[in-house]
Amino acid sequence: ADAVRREVLAGLAHDLRTPLTSLRLLAEAIEAEANEDRRRRYARQLSTHVRSLDCLIDDLFELSRIEAGNVDWPLEHVRLHELVEETVDAFESTMAMKGIETQMRVSASLPPAWANPEKLQRVLFNLVQNAVRHTPPHGLVSVAAEAKGARIEVEVRDTGEGIGASERERVFEPFYRAGGETPGAAGLGLAICRAIVEAHGGSIWLAESSRGARIRFSLPSAPP
Ligand SMILES: Nc1ncnc2c1ncn2[C@@H]1O[C@H](COP(=O)(O)OP(=O)(O)OP(=O)(O)O)[C@@H](O)[C@H]1O
Ligand SMILES: [Mg+2]
Known part of the structure; x- marks a missing residue:
């Protein structure tokens, strides 16, 4: 420590x-x-x-x-369909400039997550920002979500250089930058994602991928 x-x-x-x-x-x-x-x-x-x-x-x-365990966010039913759309929309002009395509596979009938919407948006924002930053021109960024038992699993993937298996854990550490320095990038994005997701009782991990980076996270679905 x-x-x-x-x-x-x-x-x-x-x-x-x-x-x-x-x-x-x-x-x-x-x-x-x-x-x-x-x-x-x-x-x-x-x-x-x-x-x-x-x-x-x-x-x-x-x-x-x-x-420090200072987490008193109010939790509510969060519809991922809308939140994902809003977040991806924020990158529309950056993606258009790079000719990046987006794909969203989030059903409107997906059960809602039990989360704080601002914090969850922060997680999505950081992941999409990374995906857009690392995808070369004319690549693809996709976001998908599905129900898995009492959880919702969300995935953000891209067609960039990907993240090596040896960096699987380190990329979630504060200040860690796998590819050296990027101006304006402190290396905090994924550390914040992990902290927020875990504070919700979920988890986040680097998933197996043959091309590009593929980050998945899970959250509890809303109580019935
Ligand atoms: N989609 C991705 N493709 C390839 N490498 C990635 C991707 N996402 C993250 N990484 C690698 O993991 C490192 C850590 O990511 P993280 O989001 O924590 O920091 P950052 O993007 O460098 O800075 P910040 O998010 O604070 O602006 C990045 O520097 C990059 O090397
Ligand atoms: Mg980042």
Whole structure:
């Protein structure tokens, strides 16, 4: 546990320094720049970096709250059909730009899950974001859900480079990035997914796949 803690702290220090360096350089550039248009452009870039730092800190709070057992989300019947559609929709323009196709196999008659809708949306958002990020142009991102006994199983898959079996567990650790650094990606997305899904009494795992990544998670279905 101590080694993990050290790794998390080192990751955190690193992930704070990178955007802070950008902020410092942009602040210096604004100070030195006489041209009004260029100043405004730098100021806009600076706000973008501040926003991404803000997201990183939100994610860290979210993780530490859940890990401290600070979970008092109200649970309700959640219809996955609508939630999946909404989430995939948020990536429509990014996917259109890359020529990525989407496939949704979530029946409107699927029994509802027993979950907190905002948290569940967060899980779907992080998984679809990863899928879209790792799928090459003209690839396919698909989301499917099915009932399995008293559980609902959801799957997000893509046609990207996939995740190696040796990284099966590590990708769910905070700050872990399998393919090295991606700008704007802290390596917290899957750690948050796992924390949220487990707090609901479900589980999340990397499923066997011959092509691309395939992440599955389960949640309890709503009590009758
Ligand atoms: N769909 C995918 N295809 C290939 N690799 C993936 C996929 N999803 C995740 N990974 C790998 O797992 C690592 C961890 O994913 P995670 O979502 O936790 O972090 P991230 O996407 O790098 O950053 P963040 O989600 O915080 O923006 C990624 O850096 C990537 O190497
Ligand atoms: Mg991610």
